[in-house]
Amino acid sequence: MRAAIVTFPGSNRDGDVARALRLAGAEVEHVWHADTALPGGTDLAVLPGGFSYGDYLRCGAIAGRAPAMDAVRAHAARGGLVLGICNGFQILCESGLLPGVLMRNVNRRFICHRQTLRVERADTRFTSAYEAGQVIDVCVAHGEGNYFADPETLARIEGEGRVAFRYCDATGALTVDANRNGSINAIAGIYSEQRNVLGLMPHPENFVEGLVGGTDGRGLFQSLAA
Amino acid sequence: MKARIIVTLKTGVLDPQGKAIESALKSFGIDSVDGVRQGKVFDLEVNATDRAGAEATLKAACEKLLANTVVENYAIELG
Numbered sequence: 001m002r003a004a005i006v007t008f009p010g011s012n013r014d015g016d017v018a019r020a021l022r023l024a025g026a027e028v029e030h031v032w033h034a035d036t037a038l039p040g041g042t043d044l045a046v047l048p049g050g051f052s053y054g055d056y057l058r059c060g061a062i063a064g065r066a067p068a069m070d071a072v073r074a075h076a077a078r079g080g081l082v083l084g085i086c087n088g089f090q091i092l093c094e095s096g097l098l099p100g101v102l103m104r105n106v107n108r109r110f111i112c113h114r115q116t117l118r119v120e121r122a123d124t125r126f127t128s129a130y131e132a133g134q135v136i137d138v139c140v141a142h143g144e145g146n147y148f149a150d151p152e153t154l155a156r157i158e159g160e161g162r163v164a165f166r167y168c169d170a171t172g173a174l175t176v177d178a179n180r181n182g183s184i185n186a187i188a189g190i191y192s193e194q195r196n197v198l199g200l201m202p203h204p205e206n207f208v209e210g211l212v213g214g215t216d217g218r219g220l221f222q223s224l225a226a
Numbered sequence: 227m228k229a230r231i232i233v234t235l236k237t238g239v240l241d242p243q244g245k246a247i248e249s250a251l252k253s254f255g256i257d258s259v260d261g262v263r264q265g266k267v268f269d270l271e272v273n274a275t276d277r278a279g280a281e282a283t284l285k286a287a288c289e290k291l292l293a294n295t296v297v298e299n300y301a302i303e304l305g
Binding site: 057058061062065093094099100101103104105106107108146148149150182 | 239240241242243245246290291292294296297
């Protein structure tokens with residue numbers, strides 16, 4: 001597995017996701033936002049968390065149109081894997097690689113806490129190390145994570161089984177309290193139509209070592225590196 | 227040519243910031259205000275010889291970057 005992590009001005013989780021990928025056995029290269037191509041042999045393009053372009057205009061809006069994103073779009077069109085975490089998910093929505101948009105959290109607060117997620121399916125390149133319905137304990141840290149899509153788009157995403165993760169309580173129940181940012185249908189992450197692009201708000205890369213509180217995030221990187 | 231672009235949230239899209247502003251206004255005693263929605267205004271200078279050309283440029287700017295048409299509407303005012 002060869003991963004290319006795209007760094008935008010204001011990205012700040014690129015180092016963490018690189019570490020998580022290396023721990024899982026992937027080779028990692030770094031790409032700058034102004035680059036027009038991904039390194040040859042790239043299997044996975046990663047858009048890390050952070051505050052690209054200071055979140056100016058809208059979160060991910062300017063990054064979504066950066067030169068490196070043309071290369072990421074072409075990579076996705078060829079069936080290549082793309083992972084966007086947090087700001088990376090916002091960038092994927094703004095770039096048109098994933099449908100919908102991430103709005104201001106319904107409680108108007110930046111939320112930063114541990115978060116349990118329900119893994120909706122385990123038959124994808126991103127989740128094969130998990131089991132369908134498994135509850136994983138990771139983290140969230142965002143101000144604009146309130147997923148929204150119009151009713152037709154939402155029906156299509158749900159109908160095609162494209163929800164990757166939902167916010168849930170420790171038992172896997174989808175409660176209002178567990179969905180603190182107010183996302184529609186408690187959506188924490190979605191796939192593209194071919195399931196080769198995944199965007200999610202939570203940070204699995206935070207929890208890959210017991211020393212820092214948990215290891216439930218490892219599964220995502222192990223699935224990719226498998 | 228001077229232009230102004232106004233970007234607003236579509237009807238039905240939740241606006242937590244607008245809600246917060248509305249309750250702040252009420253806390254200042256400005257309580258006859260209801261349904262605050264926050265938007266954005268862009269003032270631009272367009273190099274174009276005719277209005278049609280300027281409008282086409284501004285429409286492209288809105289569609290490509292200034293508005294996220296999933297949740298936002300835009301209006302173009304040409305000076």
